[in-house]
Amino acid sequence: MHSQETMEEEKPCSPLKVAPTGDVKKLGRAELGPHAHEKQMPSWLRKILEKSAKITESNTIVPERASPRHHLVENQTTDVIPVLVRLCEQDKTVHRAFFCSPKVYQVSRLPKESGFCGYRNIQMLISYMKECRVPGHELFPESRLPTIFQLQDMIENAWDMGVNSIGRIETGGIRGTRKYIGTPEEDDALLLTRIRCEASSIEGTKDMQAYNALFRCIADYFRQELPLDTNDKVLLTNLPPVYFQHQGHSLTIIGFEIRDNGSANILVFDPMFKPSPTVERLKGTDTIFADPARILKAYRRGEAYLQKYRVFEILKSVTALPSAGFS
Template structure:
């Protein structure tokens, strides 16, 4: 039943009552109906916009439903309700959690150490169909916990990156804290970076607040954190597929260039190269992972080695055991056919910033732009 039909019905009704017709009153009626329709449409659009906004707030953890501590508490409350945890244990664990959060340092419960060292050992004797294997500097794996499940992947990948930087001679001396921060402390660090003037657009998006929220962070927040620590970084944006079947071969080629940067000599590189390069932060819509290595097969095909914060401690520890490592490596291998999201972003660490360079980075972050490939 369209507006036009509605108007015509009223006009017909008016004509029947007043055969002589009154063009002025007919026009007024049509205008009034049109105004009513416009008002109704605006109200519906406004309601839809409000609902969409609330949905986005929930999706990005900005709906005031509490952050890490509240989510951890809820998880423990559910365990008590199901009889899986005694009330006394709940109070004890809650006190431990609050103490851990106050310390600002990660408690290590979701950390698995020695992962890249174990991969180095594995490739020395296994995977003979690889012509070359490149590995990042030693990196610990951090997985999500009950407190950040569903939104903490960006923070966990930053912990992985920091664990590697702490072990690297180039970066360790400039990092103020020698321990890896916990999630609430990383949220505070990003807020501090915004106060320094970094990424004002991002700060505005999050309303200048991360603490007490379940907000996801992405490539720009990782860049912001690194810059605030005096570390030079770049964001590379693979904004569209570059191969058949929505694949991203240009991403794989770029990762190979990254890992081969330290071996530019004409000599044939050895089969296994354990570099001192930090891992790469890899972002796509809704999730992020860390690239800790690359395989090149005899046929020339490339395969990324990815550590995923979604993998549990027990699954990750399978990389450390000789009995389970072969199966575990299969889970971290990703060929081009496995990476089919429309867009990927990589954050790469590339050196230390001088005080002047840091100030320049803060200034240029006002219009933060990624390098687009292609």
């Protein structure tokens, strides 16, 4: 595990197209990864995933309030977004930045884990549900986030109920395997939580490349919370994070920024990485960091990264809390 230091044409952000049942074909390695034909993951990996769900408890000090008890899991980190907010405020190259709810966990994969980024992104979306107590959070009464095995059960249960049941035909079933999942499976899992989601495909047009269309969609998403009377450089909202898929990988979008040179970045939690020791040290402090761009670089995805891809998929929850203020 590494740490992080218009024309009349189809809209760039359009609903996902689902193939008619008669056209369904089984997916292969290109879509499901190197374990596309796996029946069961190795027992050693199952043991690692089961062990990783073990919880330790700690008391978090909150000024002027009773200290709540937090349950910590090895690859789940809280309070990262407030650190990134402060770093953006300190970075002189940032013209304006927007962030989702600060209560979203950063969830990373385990050192020997592979192929589970989609599940880690679901966990990040569910962390928003649980911490903000939006409708559906009561389906997760335990203090922990659902495990990969529980998420696989949720997806398979959705298929049993007729929700996007072609997914089982396409994948051959995912329970107990390392097969990759994508936007449709994310949506299937979240449907059972009663979170209403909106899945979209983003492509380029004659006049706009795909990454610019993505920037426009994400900017519009965050600007819905923009007060008319604010000039704040960094705005912290109560919006849910956004699931983000490109060929071969998925991430969770937690923000959007515009730089002083006119360029833009999406800000992401990438399951491939865990927070750096510096981010951990900055949690809960008001420290002025000498080089905020160095830390933010790990969370930024801009033109250089995104221009390699022609199509993106996003999944936005349309269940969110009213904004509680900005920072």
